Amino acid sequence: xxxxxxxxxxxxxxxxxxxxxxxxxxxxxxxxxxxxxxxxxxxxxxxxxxxxxxxxxxxxxxxxxxxxxxxxxxxxxxxxxxxxxxxxxxxxxxxxxxxxxxxxxxxxxxxxxxxxxxxxxxxxxxxxxxxxxxxxxxxxxxxxxxxxx
Amino acid sequence: xxxxxxxxxxxxxxxxxxxxxxxxxxxxxxxxxxxxxxxxxxxxxxxxxxxxxxxxxxxxxxxxxxxxxxxxxxxxxxxxxxxxxxxxxxxxxxxxxxxxxxxxxxxxxxxxxxxxxxxxxxxxxxxxxxxxxxxxxxxxxxxxxxxxxxxxxxxxxxxxxxxxxxxxxxxxxxxxxxxxxxxxxxxxxxxxxxxxxxxxxxxxxxxxxxxxxxxxxxxxxxxxxxxxxxxxxxxxxxxxxxxxxxxxxxxxxxxxxxxxxxxxxxxxxxxxxxxxxxxxxxxxxxxxxxxxxxxxxxxxxxxxxxxxxxxxxxxxxxxxxxxxxxxxxxxxxxxxxxxxxxxxxxxxxxxxxxxxxxxxxxxxxxxxxxxxxxxxxxxxxxxxxxxxxxxxxxxxxxxxxxxxxxxxxxxxxxxxxxxxxxxxxxxxxxxxxxxxxxxxxxxxxxxxxxxxxxxx
Numbered sequence: 001x002x003x004x005x006x007x008x009x010x011x012x013x014x015x016x017x018x019x020x021x022x023x024x025x026x027x028x029x030x031x032x033x034x035x036x037x038x039x040x041x042x043x044x045x046x047x048x049x050x051x052x053x054x055x056x057x058x059x060x061x062x063x064x065x066x067x068x069x070x071x072x073x074x075x076x077x078x079x080x081x082x083x084x085x086x087x088x089x090x091x092x093x094x095x096x097x098x099x100x101x102x103x104x105x106x107x108x109x110x111x112x113x114x115x116x117x118x119x120x121x122x123x124x125x126x127x128x129x130x131x132x133x134x135x136x137x138x139x140x141x142x143x144x145x146x147x148x149x
Numbered sequence: 150x151x152x153x154x155x156x157x158x159x160x161x162x163x164x165x166x167x168x169x170x171x172x173x174x175x176x177x178x179x180x181x182x183x184x185x186x187x188x189x190x191x192x193x194x195x196x197x198x199x200x201x202x203x204x205x206x207x208x209x210x211x212x213x214x215x216x217x218x219x220x221x222x223x224x225x226x227x228x229x230x231x232x233x234x235x236x237x238x239x240x241x242x243x244x245x246x247x248x249x250x251x252x253x254x255x256x257x258x259x260x261x262x263x264x265x266x267x268x269x270x271x272x273x274x275x276x277x278x279x280x281x282x283x284x285x286x287x288x289x290x291x292x293x294x295x296x297x298x299x300x301x302x303x304x305x306x307x308x309x310x311x312x313x314x315x316x317x318x319x320x321x322x323x324x325x326x327x328x329x330x331x332x333x334x335x336x337x338x339x340x341x342x343x344x345x346x347x348x349x350x351x352x353x354x355x356x357x358x359x360x361x362x363x364x365x366x367x368x369x370x371x372x373x374x375x376x377x378x379x380x381x382x383x384x385x386x387x388x389x390x391x392x393x394x395x396x397x398x399x400x401x402x403x404x405x406x407x408x409x410x411x412x413x414x415x416x417x418x419x420x421x422x423x424x425x426x427x428x429x430x431x432x433x434x435x436x437x438x439x440x441x442x443x444x445x446x447x448x449x450x451x452x453x454x455x456x457x458x459x460x461x462x463x464x465x466x467x468x469x470x471x472x473x474x475x476x477x478x479x480x481x482x483x484x485x486x487x488x489x490x491x492x493x494x495x496x497x498x499x500x501x502x503x504x505x506x507x508x509x510x511x512x513x514x515x516x517x518x519x520x521x522x523x524x525x526x527x528x529x530x531x532x533x534x535x536x537x538x539x540x541x542x543x544x545x546x547x548x549x550x551x552x553x554x555x556x557x558x559x560x561x562x563x564x565x566x567x568x569x570x571x572x573x574x575x576x577x578x579x580x581x582x583x584x585x586x587x588x589x590x591x592x593x594x595x596x597x598x599x600x601x602x603x604x605x
């Protein structure tokens with residue numbers, strides 16, 4: 001499941017991908033523009049920096065920028081860093097496995113199918129780049145404008 | 150592509166070792182494909198290459214019989230072959246057989262294909278040395294050392310491992326190469342490298358009655374770990390962090406080892422459990438992570454990933470305890486010939502003083518060439534010189550696409566030139582062993598067969 005953390009992280013990355021290459025953005029600007037609580041965003045960007053997706057600079061002119069080209073950042077890779085293993089329910093993971101209190105996972109048909117679903121999630125998210133995600137949103141907006149005209 | 154119009158799709162495979170034979174076998178599995186394969190090998194025998202030509206019984210496969218079938222979708226093919234010959238039993242499929250047996254198996258796979266394909270003319274074997282590969286307007290041209298040249302539509306390079314020492318180590322020789330002549334059994338020997346190739350060389354020397362001191366030198370002086378039966382953990386791609394920096398991945402990996410050990414498992418269960426994802430992990434990393442891995446982490450990774458069977462490990466440890474074998478962590482500064490001896494200047498790790506080691510023979514067991522363009526393979530060099538190929542960014546192999554197409558000096562993927570096996574390690578990393586090479590060959594075969602017509 002994509003948590004709020006995952007969603008905010010992706011929004012922040014899209015924000016950074018829309019800036020000219022190498023330009024830094026203030027955390028505050030990203031937070032305001034995307035309606036994300038600033039403290040939460042600080043923590044999220046810190047984790048993305050530890051994983052090597054963004055770089056930061058301290059000081060008055062400091063801020064964040066992408067560490068790689070948007071075409072080289074895959075959405076699934078970012079989500080794993082922020083939300084852990086891709087899994088539709090907590091028991092459908094092999095490393096961060098959390099058993100449900102109310103069922104026996106060995107015979108649980110729901111879990112069995114959800115293990116299959118997570119492969120499909122990985123298949124989609126690992127083949128979509130940040131650039132595609134950014135452009136898909138813009139394309140939709142453009143299509144909407146055209147439609148209205 | 151006008152390949153169909155001009156009749157059969159002619160594929161020339163340069164190198165008849167394990168990779169080349171596996172590719173030919175996968176190409177010919179499609180009985181209808183209208184192809185003509187020419188497999189060129191400079192040795193008189195096919196299917197052996199550098200890896201499987203050893204005669205020594207101690208040189209065993211380090212993958213069990215179940216992982217060594219020529220075909221990934223027929224995993225017991227090799228095991229059945231072993232059982233038919235009384236070399237394995239059905240109740241013990243995890244047997245580690247001598248590598249020479251595997252060479253025989255591949256030769257027989259090829260022999261069977263030649264028998265069944267001979268009349269149709271889809272497979273031709275050529276025992277000649279190849280000197281260069283080039284593209285022409287219509288296809289490819291492969292020149293042989295005897296002056297002849299072959300033309301085809303597609304050329305696949307399967308030349309595997311370097312056979313000559315790299316240029317900066319010219320006084321050293323590769324074990325088993327023509328220069329590897331007998332030496333006095335009491336003479337000291339220096340081996341560059343401390344991995345599995347070093348162990349092979351140590352075993353060959355002692356099997357030949359060598360008694361002199363053997364010194365093995367590498368940057369860290371680490372020797373491969375010991376194999377143990379375990380239960381590899383189950384992972385899905387959805388569990389594995391991809392595309393991160395190296396330090397992030399290493400932290401995750403260490404944590405997973407700790408968690409596995411807490412649950413009664415072993416680090417081997419993690420190393421083996423992650424293996425199906427090694428190529429994907431490698432390909433997902435940014436260049437900086439790959440470079441740091443090769444520089445700092447690879448030596449550590451290799452001794453955990455490429456392990457020794459318990460009997461061999463015991464022998465190596467005993468030899469170290471009895472001072473027959475000394476492992477030195479350090480750097481080779483210079484090596485030169487002095488009379489009928491060699492003198493190597495080395496500096497031990499964290500020690501400023503320079504030491505001189507005298508040896509009757511220096512073996513190069515360092516594995517990966519540090520710079521492919523400086524390598525000694527004439528075919529690779531000719532391709533790079535003509536701009537038809539380029540080294541990968543880390544210069545440990547040829548730059549290829551995930552579909553094995555060579556990238557030219559302009560970065561454009563070729564439609565006619567491909568590479569498989571260890572030569573593609575820059576793009577695949579985990580591509581030294583049969584379980585991975587056979588999958589790569591199956592993929593390339595599908596791709597090439599789709600470009601061929603149907604045989605009449």
